[in-house]
Amino acid sequence: MPAxxxxxxxxxxWMQYAPPLLGTGDPPPFHVAEGRPDCxxxxxxxHAGRVLPRxxxxxxxxxxxxxxxxxxxxxxxxxxxxxxxxxxxFMILQVYSRLVIDCNRPLGAHSSIVELSEFTSIPGxxxxxxxxxxxRARLVFEPYHARILAExxxxxxxxxxxxxxxxxxxxxxxxxxxxxxxxxVLYNRDSRxxxxxxxxxxxxxxxxxxxxxxxxxxxxxxxxxxxGERRGHLSVELEIRQDLIATEExxxxxGNLLGRVLPAALAAHRAGGGGSLEG
Ligand SMILES: [Zn+2]
Numbered sequence: 001m002p003a004x005x006x007x008x009x010x011x012x013x014w015m016q017y018a019p020p021l022l023g024t025g026d027p028p029p030f031h032v033a034e035g036r037p038d039c040x041x042x043x044x045x046x047h048a049g050r051v052l053p054r055x056x057x058x059x060x061x062x063x064x065x066x067x068x069x070x071x072x073x074x075x076x077x078x079x080x081x082x083x084x085x086x087x088x089x090f091m092i093l094q095v096y097s098r099l100v101i102d103c104n105r106p107l108g109a110h111s112s113i114v115e116l117s118e119f120t121s122i123p124g125x126x127x128x129x130x131x132x133x134x135x136r137a138r139l140v141f142e143p144y145h146a147r148i149l150a151e152x153x154x155x156x157x158x159x160x161x162x163x164x165x166x167x168x169x170x171x172x173x174x175x176x177x178x179x180x181x182x183x184x185v186l187y188n189r190d191s192r193x194x195x196x197x198x199x200x201x202x203x204x205x206x207x208x209x210x211x212x213x214x215x216x217x218x219x220x221x222x223x224x225x226x227x228g229e230r231r232g233h234l235s236v237e238l239e240i241r242q243d244l245i246a247t248e249e250x251x252x253x254x255g256n257l258l259g260r261v262l263p264a265a266l267a268a269h270r271a272g273g274g275g276s277l278e279g
Contacts, residue, residue: 019055021135026053027095030144033081036088040161041262044148045080045221046103047073047168048093059099060123070117071097073169075245079211080167082255087262090151094144099125099138103144104166105223111220118175145222152227163266164227166237168243170213182244184209186237188216189229190277193236196268200261214239232277234269 031048035041052059058066059235065071077093086092091227094103099122105112113133115125117128166186172179183201185208187194216224216237228235238258245251 021053021055021132022139023054025049028143029095029140030147031093031095032147033084033091035084035090037160039090039264040091040163041087041090042148042151042155042162042164042227043080043084043087043089043091043167044164044227045073045076045093045167046144046223047098048077048080049095050097051095052097052100056100056124059125060178061099061120065120066097068120068225069169069171069242070100070120073167074171074242075251076167076169076240077171078248078251079240079245079254079258082252083167083258083262086090086255086259092144092148092151094138094140101141104140105220106218106222107137107141109219128163145226147224148227152231152233156231162227162233163262164233164235165262166221166223166235168239170239170240172241172243174213179213179241180207180243181209181212181239182206184212184214184239186211186214186216186224186239187235188221190235192269192277193234193265197236197261197265198272199211200265202269204257206263210241213241234266 050066061070061071064100067092068074080091080093083089098104099114099117102109102111113125113128113136115122115182152164170184172181183206185194185198185201198210214220218225221237224235224237227233240254245254
């Protein structure tokens with residue numbers, strides 16, 4: 001009988017033991033309302049949800065931190081639901097928090113999976129392996145965008161008009177600076193819908209940011225460049241200040257307002273009002 005050799009402990013990497021990102025208790029990554037076939041508006045709220053997959057725990061954050069704008073666009077789900085109802089529009093809401101992966105950033109962008117959001121460090125996003133990053137993309141980002149693309153392509157095949165509206169909300173104060181705008185109209189190469197929309201929102205007595213507090217770019221956005229600009233469809237990004245859509249009543253009120261103003265802006269564009277399409 002041979003003498004027993006030294007006991008060897010294998011080095012088992014964390015990845016071999018890591019649970020899959022999404023399990024049976026986790027919801028699907030998006031919620032859709034189909035809308036009426038004759039409605040041209042396609043509403044997408046990339047930051048509507050704040051669910052974290054169970055496997056990620058709290059990402060190392062407190063509940064108080066997870067309640068803030070760093071996790072989601074507060075109030076925008078309610079506004080988008082009401083707006084979709086008013087217009088009979090197709091609507092898609094991302095269910096998972098942008099802290100899991102940001103569905104309004106190109107994959108691989110520095111801000112796709114943030115390690116620092118405003119002043120808050122995100123411990124659970126630090127030191128991710130390539131496989132972990134790929135899994136977040138595969139299970140959260142890709143199915144969401146595949147659903148939007150399917151809707152856009154279905155409408156294209158049917159020869160239906162498409163107006164892509166990206167729905168977002170912004171925090172009233174960011175990095176110590178108050179933001180005065182009630183809402184913002186954002187665009188990059190295509191201002192065809194943004195121009196009449198800016199005018200109509202201002203006529204409602206609102207302080208409207210013209211590409212404020214953010215602007216659309218290929219680095220900081222995904223939906224508008226991919227579904228609007230590159231395919232030639234009308235598009236605009238809307239930002240609403242979060243304290244104005246904190247309650248359900250406020251969300252319904254903004255849904256009503258946008259339900260009037262968006263079709264009016266589309267009508268003004270079709271009648272030949274302002275805006276341009278670059279390149
Ligand atoms: Zn957003």
